[in-house]
Amino acid sequence: MATLITNISSLVTVNANGGTARTGASMNDVGEIRDGAILFDETIEWIGLASEIDADSIDADVIDAQGCTVMPGFVDSHTHMVFAGSRSHEFARRLQGVSYQTIAAEGGGILSTMRAVREADLPTLLDIAEPLVHSAMQHGTTTVEIKSGYGLTLDSELRQLAVLEDLREMLPITFVGTFLGAHDVPPEYAGRREAYVDHIINDMLPRIAEQRVAEFCDVFADTGYFTNEDSERILRAAATYGLKAKVHADELTPVGAAEMAARVGAISADHLLHISEEGMEAMKEAGTVATLLPGTAYTLRLPYAPARAMIDRGMVVALATDCNPGSCFCENMQQIMSLACMNMRMSIEESIVASTLHGAAALGLASVTGSLEVGKRADIVIHHVPSYTELVYHFGTNTVMSVFAGGQEVA
Ligand code: NIG
Ligand code: FE
Numbered sequence: 001m002a003t004l005i006t007n008i009s010s011l012v013t014v015n016a017n018g019g020t021a022r023t024g025a026s027m028n029d030v031g032e033i034r035d036g037a038i039l040f041d042e043t044i045e046w047i048g049l050a051s052e053i054d055a056d057s058i059d060a061d062v063i064d065a066q067g068c069t070v071m072p073g074f075v076d077s078h079t080h081m082v083f084a085g086s087r088s089h090e091f092a093r094r095l096q097g098v099s100y101q102t103i104a105a106e107g108g109g110i111l112s113t114m115r116a117v118r119e120a121d122l123p124t125l126l127d128i129a130e131p132l133v134h135s136a137m138q139h140g141t142t143t144v145e146i147k148s149g150y151g152l153t154l155d156s157e158l159r160q161l162a163v164l165e166d167l168r169e170m171l172p173i174t175f176v177g178t179f180l181g182a183h184d185v186p187p188e189y190a191g192r193r194e195a196y197v198d199h200i201i202n203d204m205l206p207r208i209a210e211q212r213v214a215e216f217c218d219v220f221a222d223t224g225y226f227t228n229e230d231s232e233r234i235l236r237a238a239a240t241y242g243l244k245a246k247v248h249a250d251e252l253t254p255v256g257a258a259e260m261a262a263r264v265g266a267i268s269a270d271h272l273l274h275i276s277e278e279g280m281e282a283m284k285e286a287g288t289v290a291t292l293l294p295g296t297a298y299t300l301r302l303p304y305a306p307a308r309a310m311i312d313r314g315m316v317v318a319l320a321t322d323c324n325p326g327s328c329f330c331e332n333m334q335q336i337m338s339l340a341c342m343n344m345r346m347s348i349e350e351s352i353v354a355s356t357l358h359g360a361a362a363l364g365l366a367s368v369t370g371s372l373e374v375g376k377r378a379d380i381v382i383h384h385v386p387s388y389t390e391l392v393y394h395f396g397t398n399t400v401m402s403v404f405a406g407g408q409e410v411a
Contacts, residue, residue: 001041001059001060001061002039002040002041002045002058002059002060002061003039003040003041003061003062003063003378003404003407003409004037004038004039004053004055004058004061004063005037005038005063005065005070005380005382006037006050006053006063006064006065007037007050007064007065007066008033008035008036008037008038008050008065008068008069008070009034009035009065009066009067009068009069009386009387010032010034010068010069010070010385010386010387010388010389011032011034011036011037011038011047011069011070011372012030012031012032012069012070012072012352012372012388013030013031013032013033013047013072013371013372013373014030014031014071014072014352014353014356014357014370014371014372015031015371015372015373016357016366016370016371016373018373019366020357020360020361020366020367021316021358021361021366022353022357022358023311023314023315023316024311024312024314027317027349027350027353027354028347028349028350029349030349030352030353030388031371032388033048033049035049035050035051036048036049036050036070037050037052037053038070039058039060040378040380040404040407041378041407042377042378042406042407042408043374043375043376043377043378043407044372044373044374044375044376044377044378044380045374046374047372047373047374063382063402065382067384067386068382068383068384068385068386068401069382069383069384069385069386069388069390069391069399070372070380070381070382070383071140071352071356071372071380071381071383071388072142072356072357072369072371072372072379072380072381073140073141073142073143073173073356073369073379073380073381073403073404073405074140074141074142074143074333074355074356074359074381075141075142075143075144075355075356075357075359075360075362075363075365075369076136076141076143076144076145076320076321076331076333076359077143077145077176077268077291077318077320077359077360077362077363078145078147078246078268078270078291078293078320078322079136079144079145079146079147079320079321079322079323079324079331080146080147080149080150080322080323080324080325081129081132081133081136081144081146081323081324081331082125082128082129082148082150082160082161082164083113083116083117083125083128083150083325084113084116084117084119084120084124084125084128084150085113085115085116085117085325086325087108087112087113087326087329090103090108090109090112090326091299091329094300094301100252100300100327101224101252104184104224105224109184109326110150110183110184110326111184111186111187112326113150113324113325113326114150114151114184114186116150117150117151117156117160118151118156121159122159122162122163122166125159125160125163126163126166126167129146129167130167130170130171132323132331133167133171133173133331134171135331135332136321136323136331136332136333137171137173137403137405137410137411138398138400138403138411139331139332139333139334139398139400140333140334140381140383140399140400140403141173141331141333142173142174142369142381142403142405143173143174143175143176143359143360143363143365143369143370143379144174144175144176145175145176145177145178145216145320145363146163146164146167146175146176146177146178147177147178147179147180147183147218148160148161148177148178148179148180148181148183148214149179149180149181149182149183149184149218149220150183152181152183152184152186153186154203154204154207157179157181157204157208158207158208158211158213161177161179161208161211161213161214162213164177164213165213171405171410172405172406173379173405173410174365174369174377174379174405174406176215176216176363176365177213177214177215178214178215178216178217178218178246179205179208179213179214179216179217179218179238179243180217180218180219181200181204181205181208181234182197182200182218182219182220182226182230182231182234183220183225184225185225193226193230194230197226197230197233197234200234201233201237205217205237205238205241205243206241208241208243209238209241209242209243214243215243215244215363215364216243216244216245216246216267216363217234217235217238217243217244217245217246218245218247218248219231219234219235219245219247219248220248220251221247221248221249221250221255221257221260221261222248222249222250222251222252222253222255222257223252223255224252227255228255228256228260231247231257231260232260232263232264235247235264235266236264239264244266244267244364245264245265245266245267246266246267246268246269246270246362247261247266247268247269247270248270248271249261249269249272249275249279250269250271250272250273250274250275250276250279251270251271251272251274251296252273252274252302253274254275254276256276256278256279257279258272258275258276258279258280258282258283258288259276259278259282261283261286261288262279262282262283262285262286263282263286265286265288266286266288267288267289267362267363267364268288268289268290268291268318268362269283269288269289269290269291270290270291270292270293270320270322271291271292271293271296271305271322272290272291272292272305272310273302273303273304273305275290275305275306275310280306280309280310280313280315281313283315284314284315287316288316289316289317289318289358289361289362290305290310290315290316290317290318291319291320291359291362292304292305292307292310292317292318292319292320292340292344292354293305293319293320293321293322293328293336294319294336294340294343294344295321295322295323295328295330295335295336295339296322296327296328297339297343298339298343299327299328299329299330300327300328304343304344305344307340307344307345307346308344308345308346311346311350316358316361317346317350317354317358318354318355318359318361318362319333319336319337319340319351319354319355319358320333320336320359320362321333321336332398333355334391334395334398334399334400336355337351337352337355337391337392338392338395340354341392342392348388348389348391348392348393349388351392352391356370356371357370357371358370377406377407378404378405378406378407379404379405379406380403380404381400381402381403381404382400382401382402382403383399383400383401384399384400384401385399
């Protein structure tokens with residue numbers, strides 16, 4: 001049965017006119033229709049003014065959304081939602097001034113979560129991930145990318161990615177898997193980073209590709225983790241198996257990882273707190289999406305990525321949560337929009353486009369979701385605010401009233 005949502009005070013389409021991005025000044029136009037309506041089944045069938053459609057003459061469930069805002073579901077294109085254990089003790093120490101790197105050097109950080117994940121069986125991982133994804137959905141997320149990277153052995157990485165299969169059966173939203181074997185060097189390879197890179201390339205990548213559990217391959221390219229040379233080797237090998245590249249780039253230190261990401265043709269480079277002018281230019285030229293994760297800068301008390309410079313330059317800027325137990329434990333995209341507007345000087349409109357259409361672009365899904373256009377998947381969220389302009393304005397509360405994923409009401 002089709003659904004018609006009508007009398008929508010503020011219908012935010014993020015219309016891309018068939019394109020995959022709205023860059024520069026056009027990012028300030030969210031394609032709002034005042035007093036709009038939208039008709040959909042699994043995909044969007046019609047969208048326009050409420051006055052143009054007669055609710056009585058069509059066979060559909062009718063929802064009167066008077067006084068509400070309707071938007072595309074959020075596309076959270078960068079998360080680490082499959083993990084085990086807690087790092088709240090690390091968070092408490094950071095509040096006292098101890099840095100992320102110091103904690104990592106003591107054997108905490110990613111390796112602390114790795115130990116917990118290696119001990120966790122699949123049902124345990126699922127029990128932790130499911131409520132987190134469910135909460136993301138209740139806050140308006142209808143597409144979520146999830147990375148491995150906390151097992152750092154072939155079997156434990158495959159186990160993390162296998163959780164996505166179960167999540168797909170439990171929840172009707174869209175899941176995208178990313179292999180992040182190069183998240184850190186595991187203890188078995190301590191002092192032998194290059195041997196671990198060889199192991200990823202020769203033993204892990206072929207199996208990950210063969211099992212079809214991931215679409216992307218990501219690498220943590222930063223001081224103390226993987227060099228640009230390691231990253232380039234891994235990502236070029238991944239490409240031969242059909243895995244598209246993503247990069248954790250210039251997060252903790254300026255290492256020129258953005259340039260490397262552009263060079264290997266990565267679909268996105270993420271974080272970018274320490275991106276250089278050259279990095280911005282290279283990414284713009286290559287069309288690499290800049291995925292900004294302000295929740296991480298907030299949690300680690302680091303300087304924010306230069307969102308303004310990127311948008312004004314015409315780069316494709318996306319926003320995502322980075323939800324993970326260490327550097328940003330947040331699954332709520334509304335909170336991320338708030339941080340983007342308040343601390344990276346983005347406008348409400350820019351934060352909406354970055355959280356929907358550009359998130360989809362960062363996953364190669366911009367022709368499928370991320371905007372409300374005829375033929376796209378009906379990933380639609382009703383917010384109980386009279387206009388989208390109240391979304392960031394009224395903060396600290398969940399504005400979501402209903403969520404439809406692929407046309408099915410899920411929350
Ligand atoms: O995106 N930078 C690398 N990975 C995560 C942090 C992972 C962790 O600390 O557990 C990030 O910030
Ligand atoms: Fe991350």
